[in-house]
Amino acid sequence: MTTLGTDTSSHAIHVELGARTYTIVIRRNLVQDLGEELKRLRCAGKVGVVTDRNLAKHYLKQVTRRVKAAGYTVVPIVLPPGERTKTLLSIARVIDALVEARFERSSTLLALGGGVIGDITGFAAAIYQRGIPFVQVPTSLVAQVDSSVGGKTGVDHPKGKNLIGAFNQPRAVFIDPVMLATLPTREWVAGLAEVIKYGVIADETFFEYLERNIGSIGNLTDEAVAHIVKRSCEIKAQVVAEDEREADRRRILNFGHTIGHALESLGGYRGFIHGEAVAIGMVYEADLARHLGYCGEDVVTRVRALVKAAGLPVRLPRVTFNDLWGAMQQDKKVSAGTLYCVVPERIGVVRIVPLKKDETRAWFQAVRARDTSGWKPARSVRRGR
Ligand SMILES: NC(=O)c1ccc[n+]([C@@H]2O[C@H](COP(=O)([O-])OP(=O)(O)OC[C@H]3O[C@@H](n4cnc5c(N)ncnc54)[C@H](O)[C@@H]3O)[C@@H](O)[C@H]2O)c1
Ligand SMILES: [Zn+2]
Numbered sequence: 001m002t003t004l005g006t007d008t009s010s011h012a013i014h015v016e017l018g019a020r021t022y023t024i025v026i027r028r029n030l031v032q033d034l035g036e037e038l039k040r041l042r043c044a045g046k047v048g049v050v051t052d053r054n055l056a057k058h059y060l061k062q063v064t065r066r067v068k069a070a071g072y073t074v075v076p077i078v079l080p081p082g083e084r085t086k087t088l089l090s091i092a093r094v095i096d097a098l099v100e101a102r103f104e105r106s107s108t109l110l111a112l113g114g115g116v117i118g119d120i121t122g123f124a125a126a127i128y129q130r131g132i133p134f135v136q137v138p139t140s141l142v143a144q145v146d147s148s149v150g151g152k153t154g155v156d157h158p159k160g161k162n163l164i165g166a167f168n169q170p171r172a173v174f175i176d177p178v179m180l181a182t183l184p185t186r187e188w189v190a191g192l193a194e195v196i197k198y199g200v201i202a203d204e205t206f207f208e209y210l211e212r213n214i215g216s217i218g219n220l221t222d223e224a225v226a227h228i229v230k231r232s233c234e235i236k237a238q239v240v241a242e243d244e245r246e247a248d249r250r251r252i253l254n255f256g257h258t259i260g261h262a263l264e265s266l267g268g269y270r271g272f273i274h275g276e277a278v279a280i281g282m283v284y285e286a287d288l289a290r291h292l293g294y295c296g297e298d299v300v301t302r303v304r305a306l307v308k309a310a311g312l313p314v315r316l317p318r319v320t321f322n323d324l325w326g327a328m329q330q331d332k333k334v335s336a337g338t339l340y341c342v343v344p345e346r347i348g349v350v351r352i353v354p355l356k357k358d359e360t361r362a363w364f365q366a367v368r369a370r371d372t373s374g375w376k377p378a379r380s381v382r383r384g385r
Pocket of ligand 2: 146194257274278
């Protein structure tokens with residue numbers, strides 16, 4: 001156990017993608033060195049800092065000062081916060097700002113924010129002048145452990161999430177865990193769903209680490225937070241390096257997301273936030289796996305217990321089978337009319353299986369007796385990081 005604020009260690013994780021290889025740097029107070037880090041990457045000229053109003057309030061002044069001090073011209077581009085900003089209109093706004101400020105091919109975009117800002121910035125960088133460099137400075141737990149790594153960028157269409165986008169790898173990912181201090185608790189907890197996911201899909205030791213530590217999640221040491229972020233990034237980097245464009249192996253990252261995305265879309269993106277929907281998805285996809293004979297009850301029990309201990313919801317809301325199945329069909333994981341789902345065989349090992357409607361309905365009817373829980377999202381701001 002260490003005292004808060006003393007961990008100065010720096011971790012570098014390489015995402016091995018040939019010519020597009022890049023480094024994820026994890027270091028407390030890294031945000032103070034952003035200008036120097038950009039110089040090290042040989043970024044030239046102008047830097048467009050894309051962020052949202054919440055982040056601007058906390059960090060824009062500091063980031064602008066640090067980047068300017070390294071000799072760059074900084075152009076801030078501030079968008080409204082939230083998923084509803086992830087539209088083509090926001091892309092147009094970013095592009096307008098770049099044209100206005102005469103950004104060139106060699107100019108750089110910097111995404112300062114959560115997954116929404118990262119996805120928008122990466123896509124704008126992919127299409128402005130057919131592609132300019134960008135770096136990720138993820139500020140939410142979801143962004144630090146998931147969305148900033150792997151090069152999926154894009155925006156939503158009114159008919160579906162992430163329907164418009166491009167694969168575009170950043171030049172680097174700069175993670176400063178200190179930034180999580182201002183993250184609202186509900187967002188922090190939602191990010192833990194993706195962290196738990198990595199344990200289930202790839203690393204039983206990590207899952208056990210979470211089982212031992214997640215109960216005291218509000219009091220995690222700096223080392224524990226750094227470990228969680230680092231191990232999650234390592235797993236994601238490894239999976240992405242094996243299958244950059246999601247031909248096969250990368251699909252394991254979708255554990256919990258077949259049901260999770262369906263719940264999100266049934267809620268019109270206003271009910272559960274992403275991690276909460278994924279949490280329920282993980283519990284029920286594990287339960288479905290047990291029903292179909294891929295794993296034992298012990299796996300379901302452990303997944304449910306860990307999700308619950310993290311403060312995430314574990315019960316399916318009141319949906320009908322037809323609504324759920326219909327929403328699951330909208331998923332990008334449907335291929336040639338067949339819906340695929342990631343199922344655990346044991347903790348740390350998963351496989352991808354096709355789902356049949358009649359089998360899934362039989363499972364759904366068996367679990368329907370379970371009622372909705374009295375779960376309520378945490379609303380305060382997480383302090384002490
Ligand atoms: N590209 C990918 O591979 C990938 C992977 C996972 C998720 N995503 C996408 O990421 C998005 C979800 O990301 P998210 O959960 O970060 O959402 P988000 O970007 O909306 O951030 C959540 C909220 O937290 C606020 N916030 C973020 N960091 C903060 C900080 N340090 N202090 C105070 N407030 C802070 C934001 O302003 C926002 O209100 C979704 O659109 C999802 O599709 C993409
Ligand atoms: Zn997710």
